Amino acid sequence: MIxxxxxxxxxxxxxxxxxxxVTGWVPIVTRNGGVHHGCYLPHEGANDIGYAxxxxPSLADYERYRERIRRDEDARLLWKLATRTECIRRFDRTFLRxxxxxTEQS
Known part of the structure; x- marks a missing residue:
């Protein structure tokens, strides 16, 4: 899993x-085989940081998702929303396992 x-x-x-x-991505990720763990907005502390x-299942599955969303109308609408509102200044993407x-054998 990635x-x-x-x-x-x-x-x-x-x-x-x-x-x-950010919440608009939840159904897009889900219908493309991913599991969304949540979106997080500022509450206490820094007021300009959010997470998702x-x-x-694998990096290959993620890459297939990336290909599919390029043709997804809902994804395009979200990208337009972000561009129009300028709500996102920048983002960083990190992959975790x-x-x-x-075990004693490792």
Missing amino acids: TCHLRYEIDPARVDAFEEY LFSF PASPR
């Missing part, structure tokens, strides 16, 4: 637009 961790730097004056954008996490407990 988990994509997205860290967004957002415009604090446009959190509502960012929330619409979702997983796919689950930690596994070591």
Whole structure:
């Protein structure tokens, strides 16, 4: 399994637009074989950072998802929303794998 961790730097004056954008990805990820773990908005502390996490069975499955969303109308609408509202200043994408407990043989 591979988990994509997205860290967004957002415009604090446009959190509502960012929330619409980031939560709009949940059904897109799900219908393309991923598991969405949630979207997180600023609450305490920094007011310009948001997160999202979702997983796919493999990096190859994630790459197929990336190909499919290029043709997905809902994804296009979300990209247009982000562009129109300028709610996202920048983002970083990190890929993670689950930690596994070591056995005596490892």
